[in-house]
Amino acid sequence: MKFSNGCWLQKERCECFSPAEVYFSKIEKDQVTICAPTSKITQRGDTLGGINLTIVISAPYEEVLRVQTYHHMGVQKKAPSFEIAPAESGHLKAEDTEDKLVISSGTLRLEVQKENGALTFYRGEEKITASGWRDLAYMKTDWKGFAYDKGPEDAYMREQLSLSVGELIYGLGERFSAFVKNGQSVDIWNEDGGTASEIGYKCVPFYMTNNGYGILVDSTDNVSFEVASEKVEYVGFSVPGERIKYYLFHGPSPKKIMNEYTALTGRPALPPAWSFGLWLSTSFTTNYDEETTTSFIEGMEKRNIPLSVFHFDCFWMHEFHWCDFEWDKKCFPDIRATLKKYHDKGLHICAWINPYIAQGTAFFKEGAANGYLLQRADGKGVWQTDNWQAGMGLVDFTNPDAVKWYTDKLRTVLDCGVDCFKTDFGERIPVDVVYHDGSDPQAMHNYYTYLYNQAVFSLLKEVKGENEAVLFARSATAGSQKFPVHWGGDCSANYPSMAETLRGGLSFAMSGFSFWSHDISGFESTATPDLYKRWCAFGLMSTHSRLHGSTSYRVPWLFDEEDEKNGVALVPGQTAVDVVREFTKLKLELMPYVYQLGLQPHANGTPVMRSMFVEFPDDPACRTLDRQYMFGPSMLVAPVFTYSGEVSYRFRCGCATAA
Numbered sequence: 004m005k006f007s008n009g010c011w012l013q014k015e016r017c018e019c020f021s022p023a024e025v026y027f028s029k030i031e032k033d034q035v036t037i038c039a040p041t042s043k044i045t046q047r048g049d050t051l052g053g054i055n056l057t058i059v060i061s062a063p064y065e066e067v068l069r070v071q072t073y074h075h076m077g078v079q080k081k082a083p084s085f086e087i088a089p090a091e092s093g094h095l096k097a098e099d100t101e102d103k104l105v106i107s108s109g110t111l112r113l114e115v116q117k118e119n120g121a122l123t124f125y126r127g128e129e130k131i132t133a134s135g136w137r138d139l140a141y142m143k144t145d146w147k148g149f150a151y152d153k154g155p156e157d158a159y160m161r162e163q164l165s166l167s168v169g170e171l172i173y174g175l176g177e178r179f180s181a182f183v184k185n186g187q188s189v190d191i192w193n194e195d196g197g198t199a200s201e202i203g204y205k206c207v208p209f210y211m212t213n214n215g216y217g218i219l220v221d222s223t224d225n226v227s228f229e230v231a232s233e234k235v236e237y238v239g240f241s242v243p244g245e246r247i248k249y250y251l252f253h254g255p256s257p258k259k260i261m262n263e264y265t266a267l268t269g270r271p272a273l274p275p276a277w278s279f280g281l282w283l284s285t286s287f288t289t290n291y292d293e294e295t296t297t298s299f300i301e302g303m304e305k306r307n308i309p310l311s312v313f314h315f316d317c318f319w320m321h322e323f324h325w326c327d328f329e330w331d332k333k334c335f336p337d338i339r340a341t342l343k344k345y346h347d348k349g350l351h352i353c354a355w356i357n358p359y360i361a362q363g364t365a366f367f368k369e370g371a372a373n374g375y376l377l378q379r380a381d382g383k384g385v386w387q388t389d390n391w392q393a394g395m396g397l398v399d400f401t402n403p404d405a406v407k408w409y410t411d412k413l414r415t416v417l418d419c420g421v422d423c424f425k426t427d428f429g430e431r432i433p434v435d436v437v438y439h440d441g442s443d444p445q446a447m448h449n450y451y452t453y454l455y456n457q458a459v460f461s462l463l464k465e466v467k468g469e470n471e472a473v474l475f476a477r478s479a480t481a482g483s484q485k486f487p488v489h490w491g492g493d494c495s496a497n498y499p500s501m502a503e504t505l506r507g508g509l510s511f512a513m514s515g516f517s518f519w520s521h522d523i524s525g526f527e528s529t530a531t532p533d534l535y536k537r538w539c540a541f542g543l544m545s546t547h548s549r550l551h552g553s554t555s556y557r558v559p560w561l562f563d564e565e566d567e568k569n570g571v572a573l574v575p576g577q578t579a580v581d582v583v584r585e586f587t588k589l590k591l592e593l594m595p596y597v598y599q600l601g602l603q604p605h606a607n608g609t610p611v612m613r614s615m616f617v618e619f620p621d622d623p624a625c626r627t628l629d630r631q632y633m634f635g636p637s638m639l640v641a642p643v644f645t646y647s648g649e650v651s652y653r654f655r656c657g658c659a660t661a662a
Contacts, residue, residue, distance in 0.1 A: 017142065022056055022058070023119065030099060033090070066259075075155070081442050083223050084223065112127075121135040131215070134163060158245055160246060163237040174211055177492075182627065184510075186231055187232060193205070223446045223480065257616065258617065270605055271517045271605055273601055280312065280587070282312040284316055286316060291318065293335050312422075314475075315354045326366075358451075362387065362396070376396035376399060401454065423474065424459055429477065481515070489518070496524055496529055497534065505642065508632075517611055520542070523548065524538045524557060529555045536579050543589070548587075563578045618633040630652070
């Protein structure tokens with residue numbers, strides 16, 4: 004959010020209250036508390052009014068510092084909180100000198116100037132970043148003076164951390180815009196907007212820089228980032244309300260930053276080995292029944308294309324019944340027998356779900372009657388919308404009884420022979436609702452996906468076992484990396500969308516997530532055969548690989564038939580069937596390497612697919628590369644994004660290539 008009008012002025016009716024000095028401080032074993040008035044105290048009478056900020060600095064882990072700033076500490080907002088690992092003691096060292104406070108954790112040092120309250124972070128004698136005059140601030144957006152103050156209604160807490168020359172910003176979740184975030188305004192607000200827009204399904208208030216540190220803003224609310232955009236020398240971030248909390252992770256390497264960040268917010272579970280193989284979907288709005296799905300599975304088998312998972316998308320349920328988790332008996336009269344037949348072929352089964360319950364179902368009536376669905380803010384019953392399913396309501400995952408009701412219904416699906424779930428949606432979460440536990444709906448908007456996927460993942464761990472649980476999730480927030488896998492949302496069948504998909508995946512990987520997939524050949528529309536083949540190669544060199552689309556099937560022989568229809572000669576070894584077979588078998592041959600890579604995030608947070616910058620942070624040429632990536636430390640992958648087949652990439656010695 005932009006508050007200023009250039010370098011010196013604020014926007015009309017906007018007022019900035021920033022520390023003017025350190026009036027006093029208190030050093031305790033595990034924290035330092037600072038009283039920071041926003042105007043100079045020159046006499047005792049100056050203490051009788053005005054805005055004071057309280058700054059609390061602690062060190063939850065070695066090489067990590069936490070900065071919390073409060074205005075009115077008594078203002079309570081029933082907001083959810085990210086699940087943060089308990090702080091360890093003994094990492095904080097603090098010294099009170101004549102002109103400054105010196106606070107350190109390991110080799111990370113923070114100096115707070117008493118004269119003006121400025122904060123400067125150091126690595127040895129090297130300045131990392133700093134917050135000075137009017138950077139850390141309490142902001143009012145409709146200020147008319149103390150007598151007319153609206154309290155928290157128009158209040159924000161803001162921080163601005165300085166950037167050095169050449170400093171680049173990465174992360175903030177799965178962003179499809181430019182890989183380097185400098186110059187962008189980014190709101191951490193999950194939305195369903197496809198991959199060709201500035202909004203995202205997986206917004207994470209965490210970034211890292213090539214200057215060797217990372218920042219997590221610990222708020223589930225709408226954190227607004229101005230990345231060298233409002234002030235080009237700073238990353239600014241603001242949250243609504245009376246308090247702000249952020250962590251600085253020292254690193255300095257990207258892998259060390261992710262190690263520290265995931266130690267705090269959670270390490271990814273290790274997906275089962277079978278999940279790394281090829282997934283085939285029915286696609287979204289296609290017509291399918293048991294005969295169709297069997298023909299796809301047998302078609303892959305006939306063409307010697309190894310298949311690991313078969314996925315049933317939305318229409319495994321009756322139309323207007325999403326989601327009551329009842330199989331459509333017209334299409335699947337004996338689903339247990341069908342799934343047993345597929346299991347006997349060595350397949351695992353995935354089924355599409357979401358947390359939205361259509362009113363035309365007995366399941367909705369049951370949920371409404373028992374208070375398991377989100378309620379309207381005006382007290383007039385269940386909150387409903389027609390934007391997706393007619394009259395749908397949303398499961399209230401803050402209600403333990405609702406969680407049990409929802410997951411008990413999912414148990415019946417698992418009992419039929421399903422092995423995992425595609426947990427779709429979780430972004431269209433309203434704010435004019437009431438939660439069972441009284442949570443602030445604004446702060447719950449982003450966090451809803453965490454509770455949703457946590458509930459389903461916990462069920463899978465209970466029913467299938469710790470080592471067999473896996474999701475295919477679209478939405479996420481900080482900490483959701485604990486519930487893999489995630490996929491990249493609704494991309495289009497064209498080369499630019501393929502490239503933006505990769506940008507999103509690389510940003511996502513730099514936000515603490517390690518297992519990621521995408522709709523091979525694009526979700527919207529149908530790819531040309533050349534695009535299909537090139538995207539298949541890219542998709543099978545991703546951690547997880549799924550053939551999926553919207554209105555058409557994605558089995559490879561249909562794309563060869565399209566070539567034949569257009570008079571294109573099918574070259575042996577280069578047909579769509581050949582490409583899918585070759586890269587599927589290549590990935591299976593690489594499984595010892597791939598699975599070994601999968602162990603790393605669980606141990607230290609290092610993603611499997613990683614940007615060139617993560618693997619080679621000291622190479623300036625690698626800092627902006629977003630059309631290639633490292634698949635572990637030993638494989639360079641450069642997808643082909645052109646019809647001509649031309650591709651350029653930066654080669655590092657010791658890396659194999661797959662293009």
